[in-house]
Amino acid sequence: MSEKVKVTNLVKTFGDNEVLKGINLTVQNNEVVVIIGPSGSGKSTLLRNLNKLEEPTSGSIVIDNVDIARNDVDINSVRENIGMVFQHFNLFKNLTVGENIMLAPIELKKETKEQAEAQAKKLLATVGLEEKFGATVQSLSGGQQQRVAIARALAMNPDIMLFDEPTSALDPEMVGDVLEVMKKLAKQGMTMVVVTHEMGFAKEVADRVVFVDDGQILEEGTPEQIFEHPKNERLQDFLNKILNV
Amino acid sequence: MKRKVLSAFGLLAVFVAILFCLGLPGSKAQAKTYQIGTDVTYPPFEFANKKNKYVGIDIDIIKAIAKEEGFKVNVKPVGFNAAVQSVQSGQLDGIIAGMTITPERKDKFDFGTPYYKTGAVMAVKKGSNITSFKQLKGKKVALKTGTAAADYANSLKKKYGFKTVTFDDSDNMYQDVTTGNSVACFDDQPVLQYGIKHGLKLQIASKPANQGWYGFGVKKGTHKQLIKKFNAGLKIIRENGTYDKIVGKYLGTTANPQVKGKTFTIGTDVTFPPFEFANKNNKYVGIDMDLIRAIANEQGFKVKIKALGFNAAVQAVESGQADGVIAGMSITNARKAQFDFSKPYFNSGVVMAVAKNSKIHKLSELRGKKVAVKTGTSGADYANSLKKKYGFKVVTFDDSNNMYQDVTTGNSIACFEDHPVMQYAIKQGTKLKIVTKPALNAPYGFAVKKGHNQALLKAFNTGLEDLKASGTYDTIKAKYLGSDEIKTAAKTSGNSAEDRTFIGLIKQNQGALLSGLKETLWLTVVSIFFATIFGVLVGLMGVVPNKFSRGTSTTLIYLFRGMPLLVLALFIYTGIPSLTGQKIPAFVAGVITLTFNEGAYIAAFVKGGIEAVDPGQMEAARSLGLPFGKSMRKIILPQGIRIMVPSFINQFIITLKDTSILSIIGLLELTQTGKIIIARNLEGFKVWTIVAAIYLIIITVLTWLSNWVQRRTKV
Numbered sequence: 030m031s032e033k034v035k036v037t038n039l040v041k042t043f044g045d046n047e048v049l050k051g052i053n054l055t056v057q058n059n060e061v062v063v064i065i066g067p068s069g070s071g072k073s074t075l076l077r078n079l080n081k082l083e084e085p086t087s088g089s090i091v092i093d094n095v096d097i098a099r100n101d102v103d104i105n106s107v108r109e110n111i112g113m114v115f116q117h118f119n120l121f122k123n124l125t126v127g128e129n130i131m132l133a134p135i136e137l138k139k140e141t142k143e144q145a146e147a148q149a150k151k152l153l154a155t156v157g158l159e160e161k162f163g164a165t166v167q168s169l170s171g172g173q174q175q176r177v178a179i180a181r182a183l184a185m186n187p188d189i190m191l192f193d194e195p196t197s198a199l200d201p202e203m204v205g206d207v208l209e210v211m212k213k214l215a216k217q218g219m220t221m222v223v224v225t226h227e228m229g230f231a232k233e234v235a236d237r238v239v240f241v242d243d244g245q246i247l248e249e250g251t252p253e254q255i256f257e258h259p260k261n262e263r264l265q266d267f268l269n270k271i272l273n274v
Numbered sequence: 275m276k277r278k279v280l281s282a283f284g285l286l287a288v289f290v291a292i293l294f295c296l297g298l299p300g301s302k303a304q305a306k307t308y309q310i311g312t313d314v315t316y317p318p319f320e321f322a323n324k325k326n327k328y329v330g331i332d333i334d335i336i337k338a339i340a341k342e343e344g345f346k347v348n349v350k351p352v353g354f355n356a357a358v359q360s361v362q363s364g365q366l367d368g369i370i371a372g373m374t375i376t377p378e379r380k381d382k383f384d385f386g387t388p389y390y391k392t393g394a395v396m397a398v399k400k401g402s403n404i405t406s407f408k409q410l411k412g413k414k415v416a417l418k419t420g421t422a423a424a425d426y427a428n429s430l431k432k433k434y435g436f437k438t439v440t441f442d443d444s445d446n447m448y449q450d451v452t453t454g455n456s457v458a459c460f461d462d463q464p465v466l467q468y469g470i471k472h473g474l475k476l477q478i479a480s481k482p483a484n485q486g487w488y489g490f491g492v493k494k495g496t497h498k499q500l501i502k503k504f505n506a507g508l509k510i511i512r513e514n515g516t517y518d519k520i521v522g523k524y525l526g527t528t529a530n531p532q533v534k535g536k537t538f539t540i541g542t543d544v545t546f547p548p549f550e551f552a553n554k555n556n557k558y559v560g561i562d563m564d565l566i567r568a569i570a571n572e573q574g575f576k577v578k579i580k581a582l583g584f585n586a587a588v589q590a591v592e593s594g595q596a597d598g599v600i601a602g603m604s605i606t607n608a609r610k611a612q613f614d615f616s617k618p619y620f621n622s623g624v625v626m627a628v629a630k631n632s633k634i635h636k637l638s639e640l641r642g643k644k645v646a647v648k649t650g651t652s653g654a655d656y657a658n659s660l661k662k663k664y665g666f667k668v669v670t671f672d673d674s675n676n677m678y679q680d681v682t683t684g685n686s687i688a689c690f691e692d693h694p695v696m697q698y699a700i701k702q703g704t705k706l707k708i709v710t711k712p713a714l715n716a717p718y719g720f721a722v723k724k725g726h727n728q729a730l731l732k733a734f735n736t737g738l739e740d741l742k743a744s745g746t747y748d749t750i751k752a753k754y755l756g757s758d759e760i761k762t763a764a765k766t767s768g769n770s771a772e773d774r775t776f777i778g779l780i781k782q783n784q785g786a787l788l789s790g791l792k793e794t795l796w797l798t799v800v801s802i803f804f805a806t807i808f809g810v811l812v813g814l815m816g817v818v819p820n821k822f823s824r825g826t827s828t829t830l831i832y833l834f835r836g837m838p839l840l841v842l843a844l845f846i847y848t849g850i851p852s853l854t855g856q857k858i859p860a861f862v863a864g865v866i867t868l869t870f871n872e873g874a875y876i877a878a879f880v881k882g883g884i885e886a887v888d889p890g891q892m893e894a895a896r897s898l899g900l901p902f903g904k905s906m907r908k909i910i911l912p913q914g915i916r917i918m919v920p921s922f923i924n925q926f927i928i929t930l931k932d933t934s935i936l937s938i939i940g941l942l943e944l945t946q947t948g949k950i951i952i953a954r955n956l957e958g959f960k961v962w963t964i965v966a967a968i969y970l971i972i973i974t975v976l977t978w979l980s981n982w983v984q985r986r987t988k989v
């Protein structure tokens with residue numbers, strides 16, 4: 030096992046609001062890390078710092094031995110290797126399903142149109158939507174859209190996948206399909222950082238669970254350590270709340 | 275509830291009534307105050323002096339007249355076109371604005387006695403080598419809307435092949451020449467003289483042409499009292515020297531220096547109505563008398579009339595006892611041996627007259643009938659020369675009255691008489707009517723002894739021309755002959771017979787309106803093209819993650835959206851050449867103006883449209899590694915444009931309408947075309963209706979088109 034991502038003393042402030050207060054986090058190759066924590070604790074902000082959708086205020090984020098927190102890094106090529114899946118899917122509304130997936134590979138000259146198309150169809154098959162290649166985004170259900178979004182993120186052959194609450198905007202009956210796809214990905218050895226409230230998924234898939242509260246990592250460990258033997262009081266509170274809902 | 279509303283109405287009514295009562299007594303009790311419109315700046319006739327007080331020949335004259343006649347005037351410098359329209363709509367009582375009396379304007383206005391003579395001249399930039407119209411070929415010439423000088427220039431346009439640009443005010447027109455945009459301008463002579471005297475960098479390059487007269491106008495058929503007072507007052511200030519003083523103050527003297535102040539003795543006939551005869555007060559009046567007096571007045575000399583009888587008068591001139599003769603004297607080759615004649619001032623001829631209820635109207639109907647003539651007249655000569663051919667009998671009388679009576683009683687079927695004499699008699703109540711056109715044309719002339727009194731002869735000719743131009747000549751003729759002839763003359767002269775219906779107006783002005791429309795559309799299309807480029811660029815600058823570029827965008831939008839289009843147009847057209855010394859064609863200035871103004875609006879909605887796209891779209895694109903520009907082009911813009919389409923269409927329509935404001939810099943687009951047509955025919959309401967309808971039609975078509983586009987771009 031080697032380090033894929035190493036976050037050191039990451040601080041992020043929005044104006045006077047210090048949202049991340051010195052985060053230290055390491056993600057190993059092929060590891061699945063699940064981040065849990067109460068609303069507003071800074072989970073999304075942490076995730077978005079990992080591909081610099083948010084500019085880190087201080088600290089370092091080393092990915093494959095490159096500190097992306099520095100200003101001189103070519104962020105576009107870094108991002109090509111980091112796939113991201115959003116809570117609200119964010120599929121391109123002016124493009125078809127196929128075009129959504131093929132856009133980046135073609136535009137960034139990784140693949141020809143033919144290659145991209147073949148790959149897009151393959152990816153759609155892995156997420157169970159091969160028949161939707163020519164469909165418009167608007168004609169898909171939420172769960173289908175999220176699976177397409179995963180396919181789109183995979184199209185650039187990333188080493189890491191970031192998921193920000195990928196199922197929380199979905200109707201309950203759609204959640205399963207999306208989680209299925211994610212499990213499959215995990216099994217294939219994808220390095221994944223997942224923010225989620227799906228504790229079942231965390232227990233089953235996570236190699237490590239990280240509890241974030243108030244911009245700090247208060248506890249981390251295996252799912253068993255976190256869910257069965259939580260040490261931190263706030264974590265215990267948090268787990269009580271969500272498990273008793 | 276209802277009651278409350280009613281009482282509110284009642285209160286309002288009382289309030290309005292009080293306002294009226296407060297307003298009315300002022301105008302009733304004191305001397306009447308007339309609202310008089312004038313131009314904003316038309317020196318030396320009207321302009322604000324250093325103390326910002328309105329002065330000038332027009333203003334001084336109307337005030338002097340008001341003082342003489344005991345009324346008050348409130349002179350409002352609203353601009354020429356606005357004054358014309360306000361008088362027509364009744365908002366103003368009269369207009370004095372260096373307004374040339376034209377037949378077209380006479381259809382809409384009643385004019386007072388002409389008060390100032392003017393002529394159109396061409397002026398060029400100081401030091402320019404242009405001295406003739408021929409040199410204007412292919413060049414641009416600046417004009418001011420609605421002026422007689424503009425009409426004059428337009429009449430030369432085809433012949434000399436120049437282009438015209440029109441302006442609403444003289445300053446812009448002059449500036450167009452001094453900046454070199456146009457090579458020449460046409461304006462009234464006194465105006466240019468005055469301007470040049472006061473530092474305008476132009477020089478006059480042609481002789482005065484199309485001479486005309488300025489008149490004080492009121493809406494036709496209204497304010498008869500005001501016109502009467504004006505005429506009476508004008509006469510007084512002309513006689514007491516106030517008029518000369520006013521004109522002298524601004525321009526120096528105008529009268530013909532060669533005859534000014536001199537007195538000439540003029541011989542005439544004893545009785546030859548309507549040319550000369552003693553009226554009830556034993557004063558000699560008649561066409562000849564009124565004419566020679568009016569000419570003397572205009573040219574600044576005095577006349578002493580001697581009613582010597584025709585033969586005696588002629589001899590008095592030959593012997594040098596009289597300086598000239600005006601006595602219904604036909605210009606003949608025989609007389610030319612002894613006399614120098616003026617240009618003919620009246621065309622006489624023999625006509626046939628019959629009883630009012632007679633059906634006879636041709637010479638051929640006289641066969642076997644009796645015809646009355648007066649001894650020694652050309653009418654008698656004419657009848658005698660025809661009697662064989664048409665087989666009628668001639669009865670001769672010594673006296674016109676008896677001759678007429680012979681016809682009215684039915685003894686004779688017709689009589690032959692000089693045309694003006696017959697007309698005058700009919701006007702005086704003789705129950706006859708003229709049924710033929712004048713035959714044996716005989717032009718009357720004013721005569722001096724051959725080789726003598728040439729200055730007087732010249733003054734007569736100039737004066738005659740002036741009186742004809744000013745309409746005074748027609749007024750004199752009408753006074754003695756009735757207005758029939760003048761009416762027919764006016765009709766055959768064409769213009770006033772114009773068809774003034776909507777269809778007629780459209781037909782006459784079809785060409786002008788179409789080319790105006792073309793210019794409007796062309797301006798719109800070119801402007802919207804550049805405005806879109808400018809607007810999209812500035813709009814995009816407003817969304818890129820760069821503070822400097824965002825600031826620039828915001829500033830540009832603020833600047834060009836905040837500036838009134840009119841000011842921007844004037845700034846670009848007249849300001850930029852002053853700053854850079856580089857002239858700028860009106861069309862280009864217009865396009866630049868619209869590009870900036872409409873572009874700023876486009877920028878605002880482009881920015882807004884982009885900002886309206888879900889930010890998640892940009893994040894998703896960037897998270898894939900797509901650079902900002904690519905994300906913008908591939909994802910954000912296509913979605914933003916869909917949001918912008920309705921605004922674009924709206925802006926297109928606004929641009930089309932805004933082109934009308936560019937008429938201020940002389941662009942001959944649809945609105946300016948309308949202004950020019952109205953300046954000529956004064957049919958403001960109808961022409962604006964037509965222009966408005968054209969705009970509406972175009973906009974309707976555009977709206978349809980855009981709805982179609984919108985439907986196609988919908989997802």
Ligand SMILES: Nc1ncnc2c1ncn2[C@@H]1O[C@H](COP(=O)(O)OP(=O)(O)OP(=O)(O)O)[C@@H](O)[C@H]1O
Nearest residue numbers: 043046048066067068069070071072073074075194
């Ligand atoms: N762009 C921003 N500008 C200002 N404040 C922000 C911004 N993004 C997030 N924040 C603030 O940072 C804090 C953490 O937000 P974040 O979205 O990271 O929380 P979260 O843990 O993901 O919560 P949730 O579970 O509700 O998604 C919140 O107080 C939020 O208001």
Ligand SMILES: [Mg+2]
Nearest residue numbers: 072073074194
């Ligand atoms: Mg979140």
